[in-house]
Amino acid sequence: MPLLQVIGLSKSFRGVRALDGYTLQLSPLSIHGVIGPNGAGKTTLFNLLTGFLKPTSGTIHLLQQDITHAPAYRIAQLGIARTFQNIRLFGNLPVIENVKVALQSQFANSLWATLISSRAFQQNERELEARAEQCLELVGLTSQRDQEAHNLPYGEQRKLEIARAVALNPKILLLDEPTAGMNPNETDEILHLIRRLRDELNITIMLVAHDIPLIMNLCTHIQVLNYGRLIAEGAPQTVRTNPEVIAAYLGQAKYA
Amino acid sequence: MSTLDDRPANPAIGEVRPNKRGGVAALIQSPVAIRLGALLILAIGLSLLHLSGRVFWQGLVINLGIFMILVLSLNLASGFTGVFSLGHIGFMALGAYGSAILTLPLAKKADYLPNLPAWLASIHFDFYLGPFPLGFLLATLLAAGLVAGVALLVGLVLMRLSGHFVAVATLGFLVIVRVILFNADNFTRGSRTFSNVTPYTGLWWVWFWAILTLYVVWRLKYSAYGRAMLAQREDALAAQAVGLAIMPPRLLAFVVSAFFTAVAGSLYAHFITSFSPTVFYFDLTFRVITMLIVGGLGSVSGSVLGTVVIIALAEALRRLEDVTLLYGMSQITLAVIFIVIILFRPNGLLGRREIVLARLFRKGGEPSP
Numbered sequence: 001m002p003l004l005q006v007i008g009l010s011k012s013f014r015g016v017r018a019l020d021g022y023t024l025q026l027s028p029l030s031i032h033g034v035i036g037p038n039g040a041g042k043t044t045l046f047n048l049l050t051g052f053l054k055p056t057s058g059t060i061h062l063l064q065q066d067i068t069h070a071p072a073y074r075i076a077q078l079g080i081a082r083t084f085q086n087i088r089l090f091g092n093l094p095v096i097e098n099v100k101v102a103l104q105s106q107f108a109n110s111l112w113a114t115l116i117s118s119r120a121f122q123q124n125e126r127e128l129e130a131r132a133e134q135c136l137e138l139v140g141l142t143s144q145r146d147q148e149a150h151n152l153p154y155g156e157q158r159k160l161e162i163a164r165a166v167a168l169n170p171k172i173l174l175l176d177e178p179t180a181g182m183n184p185n186e187t188d189e190i191l192h193l194i195r196r197l198r199d200e201l202n203i204t205i206m207l208v209a210h211d212i213p214l215i216m217n218l219c220t221h222i223q224v225l226n227y228g229r230l231i232a233e234g235a236p237q238t239v240r241t242n243p244e245v246i247a248a249y250l251g252q253a254k255y256a
Numbered sequence: 257m258s259t260l261d262d263r264p265a266n267p268a269i270g271e272v273r274p275n276k277r278g279g280v281a282a283l284i285q286s287p288v289a290i291r292l293g294a295l296l297i298l299a300i301g302l303s304l305l306h307l308s309g310r311v312f313w314q315g316l317v318i319n320l321g322i323f324m325i326l327v328l329s330l331n332l333a334s335g336f337t338g339v340f341s342l343g344h345i346g347f348m349a350l351g352a353y354g355s356a357i358l359t360l361p362l363a364k365k366a367d368y369l370p371n372l373p374a375w376l377a378s379i380h381f382d383f384y385l386g387p388f389p390l391g392f393l394l395a396t397l398l399a400a401g402l403v404a405g406v407a408l409l410v411g412l413v414l415m416r417l418s419g420h421f422v423a424v425a426t427l428g429f430l431v432i433v434r435v436i437l438f439n440a441d442n443f444t445r446g447s448r449t450f451s452n453v454t455p456y457t458g459l460w461w462v463w464f465w466a467i468l469t470l471y472v473v474w475r476l477k478y479s480a481y482g483r484a485m486l487a488q489r490e491d492a493l494a495a496q497a498v499g500l501a502i503m504p505p506r507l508l509a510f511v512v513s514a515f516f517t518a519v520a521g522s523l524y525a526h527f528i529t530s531f532s533p534t535v536f537y538f539d540l541t542f543r544v545i546t547m548l549i550v551g552g553l554g555s556v557s558g559s560v561l562g563t564v565v566i567i568a569l570a571e572a573l574r575r576l577e578d579v580t581l582l583y584g585m586s587q588i589t590l591a592v593i594f595i596v597i598i599l600f601r602p603n604g605l606l607g608r609r610e611i612v613l614a615r616l617f618r619k620g621g622e623p624s625p
């Protein structure tokens with residue numbers, strides 16, 4: 001059974017079809033790539049899947065549950081985490097607090113326990129802290145834990161955003177151009193990190209990237225969007241040789 | 257987690273390391289001891305002031321405590337959540353009038369508010385438990401509880417807004433409260449002065465509530481509730497992306513804040529003992545916001561500092577005014593200070609940072625919870 005099942009998903013912005021009849025069967029533990037030229041509708045797709053946009057038509061099911069109309073925070077609670085194409089951190093909060101925000105629902109305290117600072121509350125906060133540190137360790141940000149997030153260099157901000165998403169303990173993680181603006185070294189780190197998330201934490205990955213070698217290297221399955229429509233899908237090698245894809249996307253000098 | 261979660265827990269982040277903390281390290285340096293010490297010093301100070309019989313200084317310190325409650329509450333509602341309220345003094349007014357009507361003794365009530373509905377006319381929270389004015393406490397709690405209910409309703413409508421919209425809308429609330437107070441003659445005597453309020457409020461009452469407010473606001477800040485408030489202030493979309501709904505933290509902050517603001521209203525009413533709706537308006541709003549901004553939005557210790565600085569400054573300027581006969585100078589100076597702070601130190605004296613008592617006593621302590 002697919003983990004995520006999407007049927008006929010469409011979104012129009014004042015008549016412009018940003019996404020048109022998109023369909024997906026996401027199998028567990030896959031690393032699923034979505035590629036396409038600028039404006040193809042990739043980010044729109046992620047926004048629809050995570051409830052930040054409401055579709056014009058179509059349905060989204062997470063396992064058996066219909067989440068088409070669920071609010072964004074609910075979808076996150078149900079197990080779909082994401083990062084943003086233009087990083088969105090809690091900039092004025094320390095790095096560790098950024099991660100705690102995502103973790104804290106797993107260590108809930110009543111208002112009363114919080115106010116009297118009960119033993120259970122203190123125990124919960126300690127475990128929360130320890131878990132948050134582990135999340136930072138995973139992406140190699142342990143030494144930056146008390147920095148305010150906006151002070152981190154760009155690449156580390158991306159990593160922190162991933163750590164925060166992972167802290168949700170998600171079933172599916174949607175990464176919107178996680179390597180944008182990174183040097184080859186950092187790109188390589190992200191690649192290994194994504195593999196670890198899948199292999200060690202059992203997180204199914206959906207990934208948007210313009211970096212074709214990265215996608216070919218990493219993904220088990222690829223979809224290609226162009227002007228909001230799916231023009232090809234399949235294993236990396238099949239997609240790579242698809243003439244329509246080459247015409248629409250891979251053929252462009254920029255991505256050659 | 258959700259019922260859908262049928263996977264094994266994340267192995268890499270499943271285990272929890274025990275927290276290591278420096279063993280038997282000096283007991284007197286523990287945060288608890290330091291806080292108790294601070295409380296003890298405050299208690300001694302208040303006792304001395306109480307015994308000294310200096311009415312003027314007692315009044316100043318009572319004012320300080322009341323403003324501290326107002327500023328801390330506003331910080332909770334606005335500084336933590338980023339949803340700026342200009343209407344909080346409306347909650348204070350409701351708390352003041354509400355509790356004052358409740359504590360008015362029966363005889364005075366019949367004389368003073370003859371048109372009260374029967375059920376309200378027969379209530380009088382002027383009873384004592386031994387020497388303790390239990391009625392005053394209950395009236396304060398009751399009035400503040402009702403105001404919290406009002407805040408919940410107002411918040412359900414207004415907390416959806418953000419930025420300038422919410423500031424203007426909450427200002428509208430302040431105006432509405434004022435109009436209601438002016439026109440509900442039977443309850444408030446309208447524009448006439450509401451006097452004859454029993455002077456229950458003293459140093460101990462005010463500082464009990466001030467410390468309680470400080471404690472609650474501090475606890476909230478360093479908890480999941482506060483974290484949610486700060487997170488949605490920083491980035492509402494990112495907050496939703498990690499499973500936080502926007503409304504609950506905003507509403508919690510607004511309601512708790514309104515509760516303590518109303519408590520301050522009750523304390524104020526039973527301190528000045530006569531007032532009219534004009535007291536609870538722009539002047540007071542501006543004063544509280546100045547203290548908040550000077551201290552630093554979002555910083556709890558900043559609120560305390562901002563209140564002390566502005567109260568002290570206002571008092572010094574007032575005396576200078578008496579000497580120089582330049583009346584109005586103090587208000588202008590305070591307004592100028594406000595503008596200068598906004599221009600050159602928009603995050604206030606402390607920004608979002610905190611002064612941690614424990615840190616003042618040792619080097620490199622951990623952030624205090």
Ligand SMILES: Nc1ncnc2c1ncn2[C@@H]1O[C@H](COP(=O)(O)OP(=O)(O)OP(=O)(O)O)[C@@H](O)[C@H]1O
Pocket residue numbers: 013017018036037038039040041042043044045085
């Ligand atoms: N909120 C919006 N309102 C109006 N139009 C939008 C909105 N969001 C996206 N669009 C339009 O929808 C189309 C798809 O945009 P989208 O951001 O999904 O593309 P993308 O594939 O992520 O591109 P890129 O590679 O540049 O990130 C574009 O034409 C864009 O202008």
Ligand SMILES: [Mg+2]
Pocket residue numbers: 042043044085
């Ligand atoms: Mg995009």
